[in-house]
Amino acid sequence: MAQSENAAFDLHAAQHLLDGVFAPWVRDLTLSVEAIHPPGSDGGAGASLRMKFSERLCREGGMICGQALMALADTAMVFAVASACGRYRPMTTVDQTSHFLKPAANADVLADARIVRLGRSMAFGQVLLTTAFDPKPVAMVSSAYALM
Template sequence: MSSEQKPAEFNLDEAKRVLGDVFAPWVQDLGLSIEKLEISPPPDAASDWQPGATLRMAFSDRLCRAGGIVCGQALMALADTAMVIAILAANRGFRPMTTVDQTTHFLKAVSSSDVLAEARVVRLGRTMSFGRVTLFSAADNRPVAMVASAFAML
């Protein structure tokens, strides 16, 4: 799909297709799935509501460093991928982009648990977009990392 074309509707099925077709094979090896896609605010949304997406990274020993801790590289790749999907949701369709900056603050280790990434678009721009991601341990729903990122829109 060229960057000029958009599907008739950007929805969960289209987001899953992008996740499977656009990202590098090693990203697909992370076992990511899209849990939720938020394109339009719900009727009871707060005034500061932002489009977003929630992705899940299934736990695997292959993603762990010594001691059974999910490695930071996998967590950062999850956050980056979740933010791309959130930007596509805000854009209501595919648009090529590249990560310009990603700052990650690790809060606590996560082991033996899936990880959830809740990504929110802070600003969707013509040439740059910005977002934030909170990573949670699916086992106890406690935050394990906070991520701020910037993307150049191509």
Template sequence: MPGLSRDQITEMQHSLFAPWVQDLALVVESVEADRAVVRLPFSDRLTRIGGTVCGQALMALADTAMVFLVSGAFGEFRPMTTVSQTTNFMKALSGRDVIAEARLLRLGRTMAFGDVFLRADGDEAPAVHVASTYAILPQKG
């Protein structure tokens, strides 16, 4: 039953992501074999006109949640890269933390497929749906 330990999550957060992604202050709440939950704390720095959280921050949240999801499926980080990310913005998000729930659809030897649903903290209905495809890269021996 893979997943990631708190130590693995912390190591990934500090070593894998660009400084600007680290500046988002994402909180990884859980990483299981087929599900990952990541929180984006609300910040005025991430808003645009009208106080809504900008799409760039939401897409970065979804992309990062997928890295944790695929790693959790393997039980460890493996090199990977985003192949596609299709984002559907269904409702604006503002004034609250954003919760990303990533779900694994299929994991193969070289490809992984998942969905990420973003919602405002306290809401059940998703505001954003992201369909993602990742290539699993060969590990250096």
């Protein structure tokens, strides 16, 4: 995805990224970009995504599986890095540590991804996952990305 160096990474660019860069199975998670947080905003550069609830994401007992939550967090960080850079840059996940705090069931899951540090070749961030109906965290995720 090409974008002018002077243009800010915004919701329009984020939707283009979501539609054009991610693997089909990631798009099948029915993610939507709720907000892009530019550098200098309250909380720092980042992005907020929503994963719509679906029975297809649930394991036995009706709880959303950890794999879907980890994919949401990983995807949200791509948008957070793009926000911090002002554009999408190819990147790859180097590390993702997930702490699951409580189950998510029968609700959309929200991801608030924020950049902790952005360097020339690495980016570090954190994602807080909550459900749409409860602000108590479902999971906390720390991530590192190599920037290409």
